[in-house]
Amino acid sequence: DQQVKQNSPSLSVQEGRISILNCDYTNSMFDYFLWYKKYPAEGPTFLISISSIKDKNEDGRFTVFLNKSAKHLSLHIVPSQPGDSAVYFCAASAIGRGGKLIFGQGTELSVKP
Amino acid sequence: DTGVSQDPRHKITKRGQNVTFRCDPISEHNRLYWYRQTLGQGPEFLTYFQNEAQLEKSRLLSDRFSAERPKGSFSTLEIQRTEQGDSAMYLCASSFSGVRSYNEQFFGPGTRLTVL
Numbered sequence: 001d002q003q004v005k006q007n008s009p010s011l012s013v014q015e016g017r018i019s020i021l022n023c024d025y026t027n028s029m030f031d032y033f034l035w036y037k038k039y040p041a042e043g044p045t046f047l048i049s050i051s052s053i054k055d056k057n058e059d060g061r062f063t064v065f066l067n068k069s070a071k072h073l074s075l076h077i078v079p080s081q082p083g084d085s086a087v088y089f090c091a092a093s094a095i096g097r098g099g100k101l102i103f104g105q106g107t108e109l110s111v112k113p
Numbered sequence: 114d115t116g117v118s119q120d121p122r123h124k125i126t127k128r129g130q131n132v133t134f135r136c137d138p139i140s141e142h143n144r145l146y147w148y149r150q151t152l153g154q155g156p157e158f159l160t161y162f163q164n165e166a167q168l169e170k171s172r173l174l175s176d177r178f179s180a181e182r183p184k185g186s187f188s189t190l191e192i193q194r195t196e197q198g199d200s201a202m203y204l205c206a207s208s209f210s211g212v213r214s215y216n217e218q219f220f221g222p223g224t225r226l227t228v229l
Contacts, residue, residue, distance in 0.1 A: 004155075034217060043117070043204055043220035044156065089155050098168055099144060099208055099216060103155030 003027045004092050006104035013111055019077040021107050023090035026071065030092040034101065035064060035075045038087045047088075048075070080111045115139060117221035119205050125227045126195055133191045134224045138207030145188050146218060147180055148204040149173065156204055162188060163210060195228045202226075 005024045013019045021035075031052040036044035050057040050064045050073070057064050063076045077084055087108045091101040118137045126132050138145045144163050148156035159178070160170045164185035174180075177195075182188040192199055202225050206218040 006155075009153075036220075041222075041225075043119075043206075043222045046217045046219060049217060091155070098161055098163065099210065099218065100146070100158050100161060100169065101148075101156070101218060102158070103148075105153065105155050 002105075003030075004090060004102050004104040006088075006090060006107050008107050009105070010108045010110070013080050013109070015082055015111055015113050016079045019075075019080045019084065019109055019111065021075045021077075021088050021090075021109065023073045023075075023104050024071060025073075025092050027092070027094065027102075028071070029094040030102075031095050032093045033064070033066060033073050034091045034093075035062075036089045036091060036103075037084075038089060038106070044089060077109075080109075082111050082113055085109055085111050117205055117207050117219055119203075119221040119224050121224060122222060123225045123227075125229065127229050128195060128197060130195055131191065131193045132195060132226065133189055134203055134205075134226075136188045136190070136205030136207075136221060138187070138205070139209075139219060142207035142209045142219075143185065144208045144210050144216075144218075145182055146206040146208075147188070147190050148206065150202040150204060150223070151200075159190075192226075195226075197228045200226055200228045 034049040035047040038044045087106045146161040147159040150156045162182040202223045206220045208216040208218045
């Protein structure tokens with residue numbers, strides 16, 4: 001069963017515009033959520049995280065929103081830059097599970113100049 | 114460079130051979146994780162260690178797979194009698210488990226395994 005889902009395999013946006021990447025989860029025990037960015041032939045790079053006690057976390061151009069009632073989170077990138085082009089994974093973990101991460105399938109973001 | 118390192122970066126082997134991968138975590142991190150990623154999918158959890166103790170193994174980790182972390186430092190992942198279905202990117206990550214309940218995991222560059 002896919003506990004973390006990213007339903008959009010790809011997203012294309014214009015440079016300078018907002019990129020919104022979405023993620024849904026089913027396990028109500030998840031209480032910590034992370035976004036990773038991955039370039040080809042490299043490991044995932046940590047981007048931003050949010051605890052379930054918050055509904056928003058911001059770091060520079062990146063903001064993550066969490067809607068616990070809808071079991072939905074989103075990553076906003078404003079403004080988008082060509083260097084943001086990569087595959088983005090959302091991941092979740094549950095307290096007491098040793099930090100084990102459950103990943104979504106990924107969304108490939110393409111930012112066009 | 115004080116990040117997570119993995120060796121080798123690429124491995125091509127014939128079906129039935131054994132392979133071993135190594136991961137060196139960030140030095141102050143006490144947790145080490147192994148994940149596997151196939152094309153078009155996100156990383157899937159395989160196993161993790163806290164210091165030298167292996168605390169959880171996924172159902173994905175068949176008895177052909179074994180992982181160790183002697184002395185709580187580097188870790189090895191061995192696959193015996195490799196099968197074509199083992200072809201994947203094997204990722205290692207580390208984190209620090211302290212007073213704070215939640216800690217980000219930092220990933221290495223991965224080992225790409227191809228089984229012919």
